[in-house]
Amino acid sequence: MMSHISRDTNEQTPLQARLDKLTSSIGKVGLVVAFLVLVVLLVRYFTGNTQDESGKTEFNCSQTKSDDIVNAVVGIVAAAVTIIVVAIPEGLPLAVTLTLAYSMKRMMKDQAMVRKLPACETMGSATTICTDKTGTLTMNLMKVTKFWLGQESMEQSHSSSFSPYVLELIKQGVSLNTTGSVYRESPESKFEFTGSPTEKAILSWAVLELDMDMEQMKHSCKILQVEAFNSQKKRSGVLSMKKTDHSIHVHWKGAAEMILAMCSSYYDASGLTKEMDDRERNMFEQIIQDMAASSLRCIAFAHQQISEDQYEDGKENKMLKEDCLTLLGLVGIKDPCRPGVKKVVDDCQRAGVNIKMITGDNVFTARAIAIECGILKPGAENINGAVVEGEDF
Numbered sequence: 001m002m003s004h005i006s007r008d009t010n011e012q013t014p015l016q017a018r019l020d021k022l023t024s025s026i027g028k029v030g031l032v033v034a035f036l037v038l039v040v041l042l043v044r045y046f047t048g049n050t051q052d053e054s055g056k057t058e059f060n061c062s063q064t065k066s067d068d069i070v071n072a073v074v075g076i077v078a079a080a081v082t083i084i085v086v087a088i089p090e091g092l093p094l095a096v097t098l099t100l101a102y103s104m105k106r107m108m109k110d111q112a113m114v115r116k117l118p119a120c121e122t123m124g125s126a127t128t129i130c131t132d133k134t135g136t137l138t139m140n141l142m143k144v145t146k147f148w149l150g151q152e153s154m155e156q157s158h159s160s161s162f163s164p165y166v167l168e169l170i171k172q173g174v175s176l177n178t179t180g181s182v183y184r185e186s187p188e189s190k191f192e193f194t195g196s197p198t199e200k201a202i203l204s205w206a207v208l209e210l211d212m213d214m215e216q217m218k219h220s221c222k223i224l225q226v227e228a229f230n231s232q233k234k235r236s237g238v239l240s241m242k243k244t245d246h247s248i249h250v251h252w253k254g255a256a257e258m259i260l261a262m263c264s265s266y267y268d269a270s271g272l273t274k275e276m277d278d279r280e281r282n283m284f285e286q287i288i289q290d291m292a293a294s295s296l297r298c299i300a301f302a303h304q305q306i307s308e309d310q311y312e313d314g315k316e317n318k319m320l321k322e323d324c325l326t327l328l329g330l331v332g333i334k335d336p337c338r339p340g341v342k343k344v345v346d347d348c349q350r351a352g353v354n355i356k357m358i359t360g361d362n363v364f365t366a367r368a369i370a371i372e373c374g375i376l377k378p379g380a381e382n383i384n385g386a387v388v389e390g391e392d393f
Contacts, residue, residue, distance in 0.1 A: 029087065038080040107120060144202065172249065172303075238250070260300060266328075293367075295365060357375055366387045
């Protein structure tokens with residue numbers, strides 16, 4: 001890929017193509033004008049319509065010497081050639097180069113490194129900018145701000161009022177189904193979290209809010225199978241066995257709408273398992289949409305305990321159970337917009353440059369952040385074109 005990028009294709013930039021076209025047009029006009037001038041001067045000379053400095057006619061068939069005729073014709077041809085030479089704008093490429101060099105200097109002041117001068121023109125000719133959301137439009141400082149267990153929010157109830165059994169399952173799902181890690185040098189020191197911004201936000205919430213001991217969780221369970229996060233499925237899963245009773249559990253984590261579609265039941269705050277009918281499903285979908293409308297990235301956790309026979313069947317197919325799961329809970333992760341993003345977006349739009357946001361988030365989350373950044377106007381319903389999903393891009 002790098003060799004393809006660094007290879008010089010000798011492709012002309014739009015400005016270079018226009019300059020070549022302009023130079024060619026000026027050259028053609030110069031040739032036409034020079035030819036007309038040559039013809040007119042020759043006709044006027046040989047018809048006796050030109051005079052020398054003393055006022056005498058320059059050409060007289062019988063009296064004009066051949067040397068004088070040759071000198072006059074050479075002077076007329078020289079005038080025509082001069083017109084051709086003057087018509088070709090030799091200083092134009094130099095002026096353009098100096099302009100691009102000045103533009104490069106200004107871009108360097110804005111911390112933009114320019115390796116090739118034509119890049120300044122390319123940036124100036126841009127009509128559309130496709131930008132990533134996380135870490136570009138936003139600060140990439142994610143934090144869990146909402147948690148729903150069943151249809152009850154942690155804002156309405158403290159975590160101590162929730163079922164310890166369900167909270168234990170959530171801790172298992174967070175600690176085992178993750179690519180991040182937690183480190184603490186001593187009991188007095190602060191926790192250090194590593195991994196992707198989303199993973200760090202979830203781990204930080206589980207450790208600080210739910211008092212999760214990640215090392216203890218990992219030691220109490222044995223991981224049997226892992227399904228890594230897939231950007232198309234937008235979820236990741238893990239199959240584990242508890243060392244105390246050898247029970248086998250499958251945990252899923254991912255985009256809320258994807259995980260919700262895999263669930264047929266849910267845990268309420270008291271730890272009871274309830275069937276998820278259409279009415280209940282619509283309520284969960286409304287909760288997801290409300291969090292997304294608040295520009296929150298919504299992540300769901302699901303769980304199911306399986307028998308040894310089901311484990312053996314899945315082991316042969318190398319597939320984790322993906323249906324009839326029980327929804328554990330929903331978390332909403334906030335990633336604030338960068339300061340000044342809205343002004344930059346507004347400046348680009350006023351300059352005629354379209355801004356498109358590339359994201360893999362829920363469409364409602366993407367719409368809320370696009371409005372917050374100024375890409376969409378408040379109340380805009382149609383986001384097609386302004387917000388593009390990673391797969392479509």
